[in-house]
Structures are given as structure tokens and as C-alpha cells.
Amino acid sequence: MLGLNRKDSGLFLLVICLTALAPFLLNPFPEGSELAQFNAGYPDLMQRFMIFGIFAIGFNILFGLTGYLSFGHAAFLGVGSYAGVWMMKLLTVNVVPAIIMSVIVAGLFSLVVGFISLRRSGIYFSILTLAFAQMSFALAYSVLTPITNGETGLQLSLNDPRILGISQTVDGSIPAANFFGIEMRDSLELAMGGWLFTFNAGYYLAAIVMLISFYIAIRIFRSPFGMMLRAVKSNQQRMSYTGLNTRPYALTAFVISGMYAGLAGGLMVAMDPLAGAERMYWTASGEVVLMTILGGAGTLLGPIIGASAIKYFENIFSKINDTVLHGWFSFMPDGLQDFVVAIIHPFIGKGWHLTLGLMFMLVVIFLPGGLMEGINRLRIWFGKRINGRQQAPDHAPATSS
Amino acid sequence: MDAIILQILNGLDKGSAYALIALGLTLIFGTLGVVNFAHGALFMIGAFCAVTLNRLLSLSHEVVDETRTDFLGNPLRVDVPYVYEWFGPDVGATIIDWSVPLAILFAIPIMVLIGLAMERGLIKHFYKRPHADQILVTFGLAIVLQEIIKAFYGANPIPTPAPEAFVGSFDFGALIGFDPQTIMYPYWRLVYFSFAILIIGAVFAFLRYTTFGMVVRAGMADRETVGLLGINIDRRFTIMFAIAACVAGLAGVMYTPILSPNYNMGMNFLVLSFVVVVVGGMGSLPGAVAAGFLLGILESFASRAEVIDIIPGINQVIIYLVAIIVLLTRPRGLLGRKGVMEE
Amino acid sequence: MSKFHISRRGLLKGSAVAGIGLAAPTIFTSKAWASFTNEPKGDSVTLGFNVPQSGVYADEGADQLRALRLAVEHLNGEGDSGMMSTFSSKALKGNGILGKKVEFVTGDTQTKTDAARASARSMIEKDGAVMITGGSSSGPAVAVQALCQEAGVIFMAGLTHANDTTGKDRRRNGFRHFFNSYMSGAALAPVLKNAYGADRNAYYLTADYNWGYTTEQAISEATEGVGWTTVNKVLTPLGAGDFSSYIAPVLQSGADVLVLVHYGGDMVNSLTNAVQFGLRDAQANGKNFEIVVPLYSRLMAKGAGANVKGIFGSTNWHWSLPDEGSKAFTRSFGTKYGVPPSQAAHTVYCQALLYADAVERSGSFNPCGVVEALEDFEFDGLGNGKTLYRAEDHQCFKDVLVVKGKENPDNEFDLLEIVENTPVDQVTYPHDHPQFAGGALGACNAGS
Numbered sequence A: 001m002l003g004l005n006r007k008d009s010g011l012f013l014l015v016i017c018l019t020a021l022a023p024f025l026l027n028p029f030p031e032g033s034e035l036a037q038f039n040a041g042y043p044d045l046m047q048r049f050m051i052f053g054i055f056a057i058g059f060n061i062l063f064g065l066t067g068y069l070s071f072g073h074a075a076f077l078g079v080g081s082y083a084g085v086w087m088m089k090l091l092t093v094n095v096v097p098a099i100i101m102s103v104i105v106a107g108l109f110s111l112v113v114g115f116i117s118l119r120r121s122g123i124y125f126s127i128l129t130l131a132f133a134q135m136s137f138a139l140a141y142s143v144l145t146p147i148t149n150g151e152t153g154l155q156l157s158l159n160d161p162r163i164l165g166i167s168q169t170v171d172g173s174i175p176a177a178n179f180f181g182i183e184m185r186d187s188l189e190l191a192m193g194g195w196l197f198t199f200n201a202g203y204y205l206a207a208i209v210m211l212i213s214f215y216i217a218i219r220i221f222r223s224p225f226g227m228m229l230r231a232v233k234s235n236q237q238r239m240s241y242t243g244l245n246t247r248p249y250a251l252t253a254f255v256i257s258g259m260y261a262g263l264a265g266g267l268m269v270a271m272d273p274l275a276g277a278e279r280m281y282w283t284a285s286g287e288v289v290l291m292t293i294l295g296g297a298g299t300l301l302g303p304i305i306g307a308s309a310i311k312y313f314e315n316i317f318s319k320i321n322d323t324v325l326h327g328w329f330s331f332m333p334d335g336l337q338d339f340v341v342a343i344i345h346p347f348i349g350k351g352w353h354l355t356l357g358l359m360f361m362l363v364v365i366f367l368p369g370g371l372m373e374g375i376n377r378l379r380i381w382f383g384k385r386i387n388g389r390q391q392a393p394d395h396a397p398a399t400s401s
Numbered sequence B: 001m002d003a004i005i006l007q008i009l010n011g012l013d014k015g016s017a018y019a020l021i022a023l024g025l026t027l028i029f030g031t032l033g034v035v036n037f038a039h040g041a042l043f044m045i046g047a048f049c050a051v052t053l054n055r056l057l058s059l060s061h062e063v064v065d066e067t068r069t070d071f072l073g074n075p076l077r078v079d080v081p082y083v084y085e086w087f088g089p090d091v092g093a094t095i096i097d098w099s100v101p102l103a104i105l106f107a108i109p110i111m112v113l114i115g116l117a118m119e120r121g122l123i124k125h126f127y128k129r130p131h132a133d134q135i136l137v138t139f140g141l142a143i144v145l146q147e148i149i150k151a152f153y154g155a156n157p158i159p160t161p162a163p164e165a166f167v168g169s170f171d172f173g174a175l176i177g178f179d180p181q182t183i184m185y186p187y188w189r190l191v192y193f194s195f196a197i198l199i200i201g202a203v204f205a206f207l208r209y210t211t212f213g214m215v216v217r218a219g220m221a222d223r224e225t226v227g228l229l230g231i232n233i234d235r236r237f238t239i240m241f242a243i244a245a246c247v248a249g250l251a252g253v254m255y256t257p258i259l260s261p262n263y264n265m266g267m268n269f270l271v272l273s274f275v276v277v278v279v280g281g282m283g284s285l286p287g288a289v290a291a292g293f294l295l296g297i298l299e300s301f302a303s304r305a306e307v308i309d310i311i312p313g314i315n316q317v318i319i320y321l322v323a324i325i326v327l328l329t330r331p332r333g334l335l336g337r338k339g340v341m342e343e
Numbered sequence C: 001m002s003k004f005h006i007s008r009r010g011l012l013k014g015s016a017v018a019g020i021g022l023a024a025p026t027i028f029t030s031k032a033w034a035s036f037t038n039e040p041k042g043d044s045v046t047l048g049f050n051v052p053q054s055g056v057y058a059d060e061g062a063d064q065l066r067a068l069r070l071a072v073e074h075l076n077g078e079g080d081s082g083m084m085s086t087f088s089s090k091a092l093k094g095n096g097i098l099g100k101k102v103e104f105v106t107g108d109t110q111t112k113t114d115a116a117r118a119s120a121r122s123m124i125e126k127d128g129a130v131m132i133t134g135g136s137s138s139g140p141a142v143a144v145q146a147l148c149q150e151a152g153v154i155f156m157a158g159l160t161h162a163n164d165t166t167g168k169d170r171r172r173n174g175f176r177h178f179f180n181s182y183m184s185g186a187a188l189a190p191v192l193k194n195a196y197g198a199d200r201n202a203y204y205l206t207a208d209y210n211w212g213y214t215t216e217q218a219i220s221e222a223t224e225g226v227g228w229t230t231v232n233k234v235l236t237p238l239g240a241g242d243f244s245s246y247i248a249p250v251l252q253s254g255a256d257v258l259v260l261v262h263y264g265g266d267m268v269n270s271l272t273n274a275v276q277f278g279l280r281d282a283q284a285n286g287k288n289f290e291i292v293v294p295l296y297s298r299l300m301a302k303g304a305g306a307n308v309k310g311i312f313g314s315t316n317w318h319w320s321l322p323d324e325g326s327k328a329f330t331r332s333f334g335t336k337y338g339v340p341p342s343q344a345a346h347t348v349y350c351q352a353l354l355y356a357d358a359v360e361r362s363g364s365f366n367p368c369g370v371v372e373a374l375e376d377f378e379f380d381g382l383g384n385g386k387t388l389y390r391a392e393d394h395q396c397f398k399d400v401l402v403v404k405g406k407e408n409p410d411n412e413f414d415l416l417e418i419v420e421n422t423p424v425d426q427v428t429y430p431h432d433h434p435q436f437a438g439g440a441l442g443a444c445n446a447g448s
Helices: A006-020 A034-038 A043-066 A074-090 A095-117 A122-141 A201-222 A224-234 A236-241 A247-271 A282-295 A302-315 A322-328 A334-347 A349-366 A370-387 B002-032 B039-057 B082-097 B099-121 B131-153 B187-209 B211-221 B223-228 B233-255 B265-280 B285-302 B305-310 B314-329 C009-016 C058-075 C113-125 C138-151 C181-196 C210-225 C244-253 C265-276 C298-308 C324-337 C343-362 C367-374
Strands: A187-192 A195-200 B060-069 B075-081 B169-171 B184-186 C026-029 C044-051 C101-108 C131-134 C154-157 C174-176 C201-207 C229-236 C257-261 C290-295 C312-315 C377-379 C387-389 C400-405 C416-422
Touching: A006 A201, A043 A195, A043 A201, A043 A224, A043 A247, A043 A282, A043 A302, A043 C113, A074 A095, A074 A122, A074 A247, A074 A282, A095 A122, A095 A247, A122 A282, A122 B131, A122 B265, A122 B314, A195 A201, A201 A224, A201 A247, A224 A236, A224 A247, A282 A302, A282 A349, A282 A370, A282 B131, A302 A349, A302 A370, A322 A334, A334 A349, A349 B131, B002 B039, B002 B187, B002 B211, B002 B233, B002 B265, B002 B285, B002 C244, B039 B082, B039 B099, B039 B131, B039 B233, B039 B265, B060 B082, B075 B082, B082 B099, B099 B233, B131 B265, B169 B187, B184 B187, B184 C244, B187 B211, B187 B233, B187 B285, B211 B223, B211 B233, B223 B233, B265 B285, B265 B314, B285 B305, B285 B314, B285 C244, B305 B314, B305 C229, C044 C058, C044 C113, C044 C343, C058 C101, C058 C131, C058 C298, C058 C324, C058 C343, C101 C113, C113 C131, C113 C138, C131 C343, C138 C154, C138 C174, C138 C210, C154 C343, C154 C367, C181 C210, C181 C290, C181 C312, C181 C400, C181 C416, C201 C210, C201 C244, C210 C229, C210 C257, C210 C290, C229 C244, C244 C265, C257 C265, C265 C290, C265 C298, C298 C400, C298 C416, C324 C343, C343 C367, C343 C377
Parallel strands: C044 C101, C044 C131, C131 C154, C154 C174, C201 C229, C201 C257, C257 C290, C290 C312
Antiparallel strands: A187 A195, A187 C026, B060 B075, B169 B184, C312 C400, C377 C387, C400 C416
8 A cells, every 4th residue: 555565554544543542442431530631632632632642753764764862852842833833923824834834944954963963973972962952942031032922922913914814804803723614723612422533633633644744754764765774773874885985874864864854843833832942952852852762763663652752741741649549549548558558659640750751761771663563572472472383473563563 | 361260160160161161071971982972961850859858857756836927817727847856957957958969979969879870771772772862762861861850849940058167258359368258159059169179189180090090091092902812801880980970970060050040951951061172182192181170161151241242143153153163163162082983 | 640640531431431432533633622722620720830840949949849839739728838827819718729629740951942932831731730830041931932822821930030021021921020121120210229329330241141241231221210221241151160351341341240141151151250359359440349239039149149249230029028928938848848939939929829819709710700800800918018910011019129238147048138118110111121122922722
């Protein structure tokens, strides 16, 4: 299908199904039930799954294939966001030009940063990208306030000079971001029994863009270019002995992943037209590293899983507070209940970063291939169990599924 | 002229902190070949040792004072520290007042223990893994450590003042013949700078003049050969890790009066210290120290109003800018050796 | 499960219960299913409390949350009813809002624009909040205000002091009870002139972001109005930690007053640095060198310790105020939590009450009705004397306190003393004043 082999087609179809049915899958619990707070099927979070999925897929093209660890990728996302908001301020609130502009600007910026940073490798490369990102953040926060609106963040206002479109609607509000008339925040809600499912226009736009990005990523992974990038990772020196200059390949990968980051930034402002400088801070760059590693660097599906896991934690896990815990353990006697809550308390709610840090460490220590490696190991293990002696277990390396 | 001296002086204390952290980082890298992203967290833990000691010394019990009232008009409950009762109010107050310097003694065993635990429990398993894995696992550890501190101490800066005797500043200008009150330098910063020089000197002397240090240096140069000579180099490297942790911790203890510690101070210093290490040259101890002071002083100069007027925003980016320029013109940093981290 | 958490969609359950067996799905578009966003259909209503629970303003956020919990108790008729008994409007009956029990969800702004907005979005989309309040910084306040405008819910700003919130970034669905930079300048300038004389040279260290810019502008314009000269204005990075390299050159500059336009941790650090560098003991131009902090809070004063003694600044409210409202609030808060409320706590408590009262008076949760009820609303008894919610920019106009770090505090909370209660007329400005120009409220948005 679409030039993919059977295995990749299957994977792609699986991702298509999952994203299309996400509003159902993410809302498994009926409204008002005890477990409803674990539902993730509301537009904001579903959009974030897609957007950060794109960001991580892009990062993975650089890190997973070439092994260059960039600690400054958030800068491209931020630059893309600013470009997107400016398009919406100056041209039109249709999101298409904004997204395209985000990709272009982030691509150009990553070309400059990549051209300079790729002169060095290893930790020197990491520090160079970090330095560029921190400079972008510091300047966006302060000196560039006329362009970025500093701490407040760049947003639409009632007197934007919009060339193709109106500054404000008839009743005096800011026009909403839309895709040829379909407003991003429009939703269709379906109530079935106790369940309620939300189908949000913005989510489906983000999902389609994510699927296209995913498809492109598969093609890159399977192309000769992808092979070349893997060769860069495994032994750059040997590559250069063969007379090949690896830098153009690495730079291309860098720019592609920068454009993915810009795309994510553009989608972010398409869903919510505001760009804040914090999304360029180095911890934001660290977050995409966490996502990719957690899911499994160098795998196709890993980054999406990692991004979704972290965003789920950030938005759902962080909201569990002591009152909720007491509710869960209310069947226990008082003293025991307090004790259990006190034990769990540091790991949930505001402490979710602690859980994330521990999880991340465990993954790096025991599952260098990320959650994907865990899934594969489980599959192989179950495969053994089921097939018993009749069939030798499939030991094929599962690095790229 | 006085302005120049002033900015140099001002760069010294921050430079001292950068130098101390970078020294430890590069020591760990040079010996174990491990990139330790949790080193900033060690600095932070050191600072919280000072906070903890201060709290321990101030442990108190409530006494109701009928003559005074609190904000609701009820009798005031006054906290009386136990040390007041054990040593009398005057000596007790002095002990609490001197909690930051006292915390040095408190921090050394703690930091050594943490260092040993970290190395034996975690870092050891990462000698052979790629640098990227080392960065990632220590990055995860840094998150965990700072979240633990946050769970115990909250997210806000905790003011930890210097002893009364060091409050105020010293008129450096008058001493060297300028008008009085043109070059003022707080006493505590002077203490910090001297302390940093002392520690740096001690580390260098230790490596230079002791047999242990000689073996370590030999091991840094050629680990395999030293191992073949029948010397247990791993154990010595573990001890070096503990020493590096200790240096970072002490840097943190003494920094508390300058910057009220909070849980993510380590991350902020870590990023800058890495820049310092890379500018100085990965694996070069003198490079780390020199680059630490250099960047501290440059940052101080870039903060002058006259400079900001010419290049807006320079105060916020100077360190990164220098890092980029140095890395592009001198790939191995100012004093780096060939072949380090260039795979 | 959480007592505080009932989703708006949960309320559908009642009506849809009959449908379970029949499995007859109902499809709504979000536009058609209610007359305004998150219309409460059951017997409770959800408010969203979006406060910083981590980051530099976590302390203030925690205090706001305490005050908001207290407000919810009082609205639901529990506790001692606090300032509800002194509030001039008597529409609130202590039976929730419009008879619906008040529930709430909380979120963490992290004092970051992006995070604040994401958290508010999830409260609106997931939890069905009809009103968002809280926050301790202007950037997030402006961003969340714009979001609430788009989503069609009411935003009752928390602690936000920059002019922009009700200036160039004002919105019809957003309201600010807190005072602003201009008011600080107008209140401080005369007091400073009396205390330090008209012939002074001021040096500004300004936090490099929006609040810093507007406050620096407001203070310098106001003090220049009483005869001071501005020697220099230097921007300092936010969260610099150590300000020594900015403080050290001050004494050589010919200035004799240092204005620290910093808030929170930055203010604590820069003030501590300034004292360490001996600025308070210094002489310049034959006068004692002085330091001014435009925006004070008790929590900051606590962080800076003895360094704040004798330093002037302005504040929105202080627990030691003698009026009935303040006393009732301090008593109620202090009894429950053992500490007096901060100004951040006070402003969100007032905002919660003002919102509830406006809903009662308009008879509906419809944001447009609430907007109408709040515009040009005059009230008293909430601790700041007679107050007006001006219709043109949704800013509250009330007296402004000028305070000074207390020399001999009676207890650990008694850190600020009130120097002057600047009457409201002195701090009132036309809504199109140059410092506030360039904004428009637009129309009210009820969402769906």
C-alpha cells in the first residue's frame, strides 16, 4: 500500500485506526463515574497527542537515525509558532498559510543552526544546539518583545491588520482559527448512554497532518537516505574513510526534523492561537528527548507512544489529588488509608515529575530501546508461550517496527 | 578603571561557582568517562544541606507568651529553639547564625555518601554505554533528585543568611586608592571566592602531590595500562567521584547566602557549567577553572548598562555566544586535549 | 472520586440514563446543545481555579487556593461566611450560586503562559468550568483572559499588576479586581516626595518582561511628575538569581534612589543583593541612599527578612486594615489556616464573591449577563472601601495602600505597616490614558 511493504502498511493502518477512533478509545469510562477523570478524550489533550507526536517523530528522524542528540529542538517549534501567529495576524485566520509558514520559517532557522552546529559532533553538538535554543529563548523573552510579545506571548487582537479577512467579526470579537470555514474549536458531541464522545474539528485536522508526517517518516526510514543516516550513526569515521562526506546527510536530517518541529508549532497555534516563549526553553527541548527515548528512539511508533504517554501523565495524572486518593482507598481502615495515601502522595498530582523521572531512568537502564522494546519483548515472550516447542521464537531484531 | 575592577570583582563569585561545578564535572569525565547531567543536582543538594542544618539547629518548641498577641488577638505562641535551652540564648543564637559555615562539616559526609551511592548504584553500569545514554540516565536522575527535594522543601527559595559578621560590604576602592564607596564588595562574596580558591587548590594539590592523585592522573591518561599494572583503578575513580560530588556540594553550601536555594537551581547551574566545561575543554581541569572565571567575569561585564545600551540583550546570551564562538574556532575548547569526546 | 469534580457532561447522565437500554445515540454539535458554554444543568456548578502550584509564585498560588476554598465554603453556606456578611450587595444567600452547589477544579499555571492556557483549556473542555480565576502573574493572566474570551466563559483575574491586563489586552469577558502599575505610581510618587524630597535621582532595575516595562514606565512618569530625575533604566533577566553585577554599578552612577521593579523571588534576591552591597548605608549626593519596591507583598517581605525594613512600596490590601470586611476576612482565614491571608488570597476571594454575586443579580450563569451585572457595579465591604468596576476597561477603582517595611514587627506576619491609604480619586485615570491605550474590550462572548 502506498509503496510500503506489508509490515509497514499494517503499522500504518493500525495508526490510522487508532487516531480515527481516538475519541472513543480515549473515553472508555462513562461520564460521572469514578474513573471518568482518566478519560483523555477531550479536544485539548487529543490535539496535544497529535502535535507532540509530530514533534517527536521529527526529533526521532534526527536522533533515532543519525544519533545526533539535539538539546535545542524546542527552538524550532517556538519559531514555527511565532511565524504561524504572525500569519494569522497579518494574512488570514485560515490555518493553512499559518502552518505552511511555520514549516518554512522553522526549516530556514534549522538550516542556519544545523549548518553551524553540525560542524561538531557528540556532546559538543548537543551544547551548540542548547546554546542556540537558550539564546532564542532569552531573546524572545526580552529584547525581541516587539515581535514575540515577550512573557505574555504573541496572540491575536481586535485590531490586527488582516489582509485576507476581517480584523474583527460583526459583533466585535476576534475571528476564530478555521480550515476553510471549519472552526478549529467546533466539535460534534455524541451521547450514548452514559458515555459522551467529542469529535473535534481541530483534532481531526491535527490527526490527518500527523498521519501524513508519519507516512513520510516511514518512507524516510525505508529509503536509501535513511540507510545512509543509520550508517552515520553506526560509524561516522568509517563513512568518511570511504570518501563520503556525511555532513550534508546529517544536515538534511536536521532540517527535516526542524521542519517537523515547526509543523508541530504551527499546529499548536492553529489549535490555540497563542505563542509563548516558554515553549522554547531548554526543558521543553528536554521533554521531546524524554518522549522519544521513553517510546523508543529509532523506532517508528515509539516517539508517538512516548509523546502520548508523557502528555497523558502531564494532563491526567497531575490532577489526582489527595482527596481523590482518599476516595479510592476509603474501603481501608482510617489509619491504613492515611498511610497508603501518604506513601503514594509524592508520586501523583504535583509530584508527577518524580514518577516521570523514575520511569525514564528505569527505561534508560533496563529498556534502552524504550517502551517499544518492552512491547516487543512481551510479544516474543508470549509468542514463545503460545507456540511452545513447535516453532522457534522470532529473534529478528525489532528495532524498526 | 574603577568600573572595570568592579565588574571583575563581581564576576569572581559567580565564576567561582561555575569553576567549582565545572571542576567536578570534568573530573568525573576525565576519570570515569561519564557525562554527568546530575552534577547540578549535587550542587543543589549541597545548598539544601545548609538549609537542613539550619532547620535542625532551629528545631524548637512552642512557648505561649501571654504578654503579646498574634494577628488574631490570641496570646502569641513563640518558638524557642532547643539550642537556646542547651547553650543559653546567646551561644544558641550564635550557633544558628553560623549554620552556613557549620554546614560544611555537615555536608561533607552526606555528599561523599551520595557520591558513592550514585557511582556504585548507577553510574558504574554506564561506563560502557554510549555518552547519550549516560546523559539521559543522569538527566533522569537529576529530575528525580530535584523532585525529591521539592517534595520535602517546597518550590520556593528558602532564604539562608550568612553569619551576622559577614553582612555588609567591604570598601575595596578605598583600600587601593579610589574614592570611598566606589568599589564595594560584600564580605560574604570575598569569603566565597577565597573558599573556592582553597578548594580548587586542594584538589589540584591532591592530584599533583599524593600517590593516590598520581595514580588517578595516570589512570586518566591511560586506564588500561594502569589496570595492567595491578592497580585497582576503578576503586580510586569511585573515590574521585565522591570527591567531585563533595566539591559540588560544598560549592552549593557556601552559595546559599548569595542565592536563596530552590529545587531547580541545580538545573540552571548545570546548563551553564556544561557550557563552561566545553569552553574550557572537555577533560581539562585547568581549562574548567579558567573558563569558569572567564565566563563569570564576561557575564558581569555584559550586564553593565553601557554595554546593554549598545547591544540589547547581550547580558542574557553572552555565555552561549562565547560557547558557540569558542567551539567553532577551537573545537576542543580553550585547553582541551585531542581525541576526547570526538567519536 | 473527587468531591470537587463533576463534569458538565456528567450531568447529561441523568437525562440519558433512560437511553442506555435503548442505545439511542444523541448527537449534538457544540453550538446547539446549550445556550452558552458549559451551562450548568444539574444541581451544581463548577468553577476553575487556575493558580501557580509550582515555579516562582507557588507560595502565592497556594495562598490563593486557600482563599478560594474558603470562598467556596462561604458561598455554600458553610463556615462563618467571612466577607459575605460585610459585602454591600446582599444577593448571596449562602446556598451556592443560584441554588446550585459550588464545586471546583484546580489547575497549575506554573507561572508560564503556555501551561496556564493549557490548564485553563482543560478545565473548560474537560471539567466544564463556567468561570476561571486565580493566577499570580500578568503574562498568564492576559493569555488566559484571551482564552476565556474565545471560549465564552468569565475570567476573574487574580494577582496581575501590569497595565496591559485592563489596558491593551483587555477583554469583555475578563475582569480585574487587583490594582495596577499606574495606580502604584500615582500612589507612591507623593509619598516618596514627602519622605525623600523632590530633588532625587532614580536608577531603575527592571525585570525584563511586560510587567516590568509597564511598571517602570508608570513609576518613572509619576516620580518625574513630582520633580525626580531618572538616571538610568537597566533591564535584568527574569530569574537572574544573582543581581550583583547589576547592583554594583548603581553607586557610581550618581543616583541616590534605586527602584527595584522586581516581584517574587527576583525582588527578594535583588533587594538582598542591594543590602549586601551596602546601598542602604551609603550616601550619595549628600543624601541617604534609598531603595523603593513598587509592588510589595507580605510573602515577599517574609522572604527578604530584615532587608525590607523601612522600604516603601504599594500593595493592594493588607490584613492589618481596620475595616470590618478586612477584619472578618482575616479572622475567617486565620482561624481556618493559622496564618493571615496575603493580598493574592484577598483579591481572588473578592473575585469569587463578586462573580457569584453578579450571577445571582443577573439570574443566570450566562457570561453576557454576568458582564452586564459587573460593569459599573459599585460595592463596599470587601476590604478596600468603596469600589467601582469600571465598564470601559473592567478595572476596579479603589483606594491604594502605600506601605513600608516595619521596623519592629510584633509577630512574624506583621512585616508591613500602612503609611498611607491613597484615596481612589488620586489613582483614577481615563480609560484611554496613554499607558493603557491600544486595547478594546470587544463584544461579550457566551460561547456556543
